[in-house]
Amino acid sequence: MPEQNEPLKHGAEEPVHDVAVLGGGSFGSALAKVLGENGHRVHFWMRDEVQAEEIRTTGINSRYMPDVVIEGDILPTTDLGSAVNKAEIVFVAIPSKAFRAVIKENSGNFPQGQIVVSLTKGIEANGFKLMSEILQEEIPQCRIGVLSGPNLANEIANRELTATVIAAKDPQVRNKVQDLLGCEYFRVYANVDIYGVELAGALKNIYAIVSGLASALNMGENAKAMLITRGLAEMSRFAVSLGANPMTFMGLAGVGDLIATCTSSKSRNFRVGHAVGQGKKLDDAVAELGQVAEGIYTLELVKERAEELGIYMPLVRGLFEILYGDAPISAVINKLMMSVQNSDVEFILPRTVAE
Ligand SMILES: NC(=O)C1=CN([C@@H]2O[C@H](COP(=O)(O)OP(=O)(O)OC[C@H]3O[C@@H](n4cnc5c(N)ncnc54)[C@H](OP(=O)(O)O)[C@@H]3O)[C@@H](O)[C@H]2O)C=CC1
Numbered sequence: 001m002p003e004q005n006e007p008l009k010h011g012a013e014e015p016v017h018d019v020a021v022l023g024g025g026s027f028g029s030a031l032a033k034v035l036g037e038n039g040h041r042v043h044f045w046m047r048d049e050v051q052a053e054e055i056r057t058t059g060i061n062s063r064y065m066p067d068v069v070i071e072g073d074i075l076p077t078t079d080l081g082s083a084v085n086k087a088e089i090v091f092v093a094i095p096s097k098a099f100r101a102v103i104k105e106n107s108g109n110f111p112q113g114q115i116v117v118s119l120t121k122g123i124e125a126n127g128f129k130l131m132s133e134i135l136q137e138e139i140p141q142c143r144i145g146v147l148s149g150p151n152l153a154n155e156i157a158n159r160e161l162t163a164t165v166i167a168a169k170d171p172q173v174r175n176k177v178q179d180l181l182g183c184e185y186f187r188v189y190a191n192v193d194i195y196g197v198e199l200a201g202a203l204k205n206i207y208a209i210v211s212g213l214a215s216a217l218n219m220g221e222n223a224k225a226m227l228i229t230r231g232l233a234e235m236s237r238f239a240v241s242l243g244a245n246p247m248t249f250m251g252l253a254g255v256g257d258l259i260a261t262c263t264s265s266k267s268r269n270f271r272v273g274h275a276v277g278q279g280k281k282l283d284d285a286v287a288e289l290g291q292v293a294e295g296i297y298t299l300e301l302v303k304e305r306a307e308e309l310g311i312y313m314p315l316v317r318g319l320f321e322i323l324y325g326d327a328p329i330s331a332v333i334n335k336l337m338m339s340v341q342n343s344d345v346e347f348i349l350p351r352t353v354a355e
């Protein structure tokens with residue numbers, strides 16, 4: 001593995017690109033680090049001047065990534081307009097609840113044709129909008145992409161081998177992102193199914209919470225495999241009914257991210273589920289986490305949407321009853337286990353029995 005201070009990718013012959021990363025949390029920091037190490041000039045926007053000054057002077061983001069030095073030509077700033085204005089490409093890692101507000105307030109600063117890539121794995125409550133749709137609405141002058149995959153921020157920041165997916169209709173957008181981000185420890189695969197890649201990233205957070213619960217209850221490996229696989233069946237059923245391509249769920253953004261987050265306590269969503277499984281109240285579990293766990297909001301929105309559309313999502317319903325309805329976990333598990341037995345892969349054998 002490469003040593004910390006060793007330059008990774010960039011040779012003198014490769015051009016330096018000005019890029020912007022919006023959001024000074026775990027994932028923004030991890031991506032800024034990759035881009036910095038790849039030799040690019042990174043305009044790294046965050047809203048907190050104290051945090052910006054700390055990164056400027058020490059290279060450390062002590063709140064979100066205390067053990068990592070963000071090296072390279074990193075320019076932390078609280079001036080979003082100037083960060084965006086100087087950049088060829090912008091990566092947005094703002095939690096879904098604040099995503100639209102930040103983009104909308106600064107929409108005039110994004111130049112015509114600029115590439116803007118969402119890293120955010122969530123859904124907007126009002127109208128069930130995905131982040132790419134928000135970008136399309138607020139900055140239609142830009143070319144849009146979505147990055148998603150099994151991408152635990154800390155592992156990337158520690159240069160552990162990782163792959164991700166860039167989804168965009170425009171091949172130039174896909175190529176550019178592959179070129180800027182790819183390096184010895186980070187591979188970028190491509191897809192055109194923006195909606196599928198984006199929905200996969202948001203939906204898997206729900207099943208990471210379920211898996212955290214299962215882990216706290218010391219369930220066996222069979223049970224964990226059942227939950228992950230039925231989670232995959234459920235999320236692809238939902239996404240396909242909204243227009244996504246089912247094959248996307250076979251890829252890194254689907255099954256790949258599901259494996260990473262459903263099997264690891266490095267996932268914040270998994271940790272929230274684990275804490276609830278140990279008897280903590282949801283609010284306490286979230287407060288203790290101190291970082292975003294998008295799945296708890298996505299759960300409410302997906303449950304509502306699935307009911308509106310008549311989509312069968314028993315894991316979503318069960319988790320909702322536990323987190324928001326105070327239902328006993330054992331009763332929910334029993335109901336799930338005793339429900340009608342049905343098709344394994346419904347794209348081969350359609351589900352025939354009404355639940
Ligand atoms: N961490 C990970 O492993 C991965 C995360 N993601 C996704 O990336 C997105 C961001 O997550 P992540 O970085 O981990 O989250 P964190 O909880 O680590 O950090 C959240 C960041 O968002 C900032 N923020 C919150 N509200 C606002 C606002 N109103 N205006 C400006 N900035 C705001 C916070 O700033 P402040 O500190 O000032 O509150 C902080 O910098 C999420 O959707 C997540 O699902 C995707 C892949 C991997």
Ligand SMILES: O=C(CO)COP(=O)(O)O
Pocket residue numbers: 121149150151152153205208257260261266267268269270292293294
């Ligand atoms: O999306 C992630 C990894 O791919 C991060 O998951 P958490 O938000 O649960 O930490």
